Amino acid sequence: MTTLNKLSDSVRDSLDALAEGWQDLWNRARHAITRFTPSSDDEAISSNRWGLLSAELHEGTDDICVEIEAPGLKKEDFEIFVDGQILVIRGTKQSSRERTEGHYHISERAYGKFERQLPLPVEVDEASTKASYRNGVLSVTMPKSKAEMPRVIRIN
Amino acid sequence: MSHFVSPFTALNQINRELNRVFDDRPITGQLVDSTIWKPQVDICENANSFKVIADVPGVDPKDIEISLHNGLLTIRGERKTDTEVEEDKFSRRERVRGTFSRQFNLPDSADAQTVSARSENGVLEVTIPKAKKARPINIAVDGD
Missing domain, CATH: 2.60.40.790 (Immunoglobulin-like)
Structure with a gap:
């Protein structure tokens, strides 16, 4: 596996983790957002x-x-x-x-x-x-x- | 709260990189690793002091830690579980418990020796006076 591939994999993994984290936070907090x-x-x-x-x-x-x-x-x-x-x-x-x-x-x-x-x-x-x-x-x-x-x- | 993956940890890394590129603001706030939630803050500067006001509902004042080192103000704390109630008894659960931590770069004019802080009704107020030499001095002009 080339260095570039490794890098792109790790970037994808961290973006997935980020998306999952936001989803979790969003599910928890979306009703709490108040004007x-x-x-x-x-x-x-x-x-x-x-x-x-x-x-x-x-x-x-x-x-x-x-x-x-x-x-x-x-x-x-x-x-x-x-x-x-x-x-x-x-x-x-x-x-x-x-x-x-x-x-x-x-x-x-x-x-x-x-x-x-x-x-x-x-x-x-x-x-x-x-x-x-x-x-x-x-x-x-x-x-x-x-x-x-x-x-x-x-x-x- | 180990199942809860905080996006702030990943964002912090991105934020740090961006700060490095666009580091032109006098005061920048940044998140710190292991942060699970993020309090909303106001930072106000007047002639004599800086004031950092943070919304920290449900955090006991004794669970808050503040330090100022080399112009870097760190506010750290933990929202603990106050009642022991079984998870399945909740039909709504939006509150996030765990640690928070935020850091702010203050200008050199901040005086680390005399920082004071108070917390009331879930609002933390940190006052950092400016060093005497940084305060504006009014100079009277003599004339005939």
Whole structure:
């Protein structure tokens, strides 16, 4: 095998690995790509319009737990509600630009309003939903509605 | 997460080669091998300092490592699994766990001695002051 052949094989292999890696990442993250609507002209000019809000949905015996990565917000910047069998998470990521005056070399972070809707596998009891926010990750725990709970039938 | 092949490792190699060819920007960011995910960053420069702001949701501040050596700022960290839940209980799993690492070339005016960092609500903020001699000085003009 000539050196050229070896080289072309190794290039093909690395491109295959790259394609596979992207495919894997794409499958994982494509639903997480969320549009951000800048709330000021200043943000609109320089910031990224798309952010990644990666979510996870876990179904326990009694409840549904959703975790979503949404860094840089305060508790009061979130609006969370359940609409039918859809969990809606809205938020506003405030720009830090007002307090960091200067020239931007790299600007990848997204700012502004966003909304993400997550379909839930079962009906939940919206009134008993609890949420917490830690290290930029929002956790929402929703108890399953009574109708969805497995019924244990006692034998008399 | 061993089954997860990160495209960043392959891209890093290409990126390094391209950086070598087109190395004309004052600050260039590059990825480092073994990186599984990549935080989005802003880098801002004002008269007195550089500020690197990175979105690192789900990363505990104690799992972040920052170093500045010969003008190369390295931010490294790990997003750990916080709950032990069986894989098959997830009906949606988009979060990527594991290590991240990014490096940025800072100009000589950055002062490595007094770097400070804080992390709040999943946002890491690193402040690198400029060396005194690099800061602009206003010179008053005397006149009659």
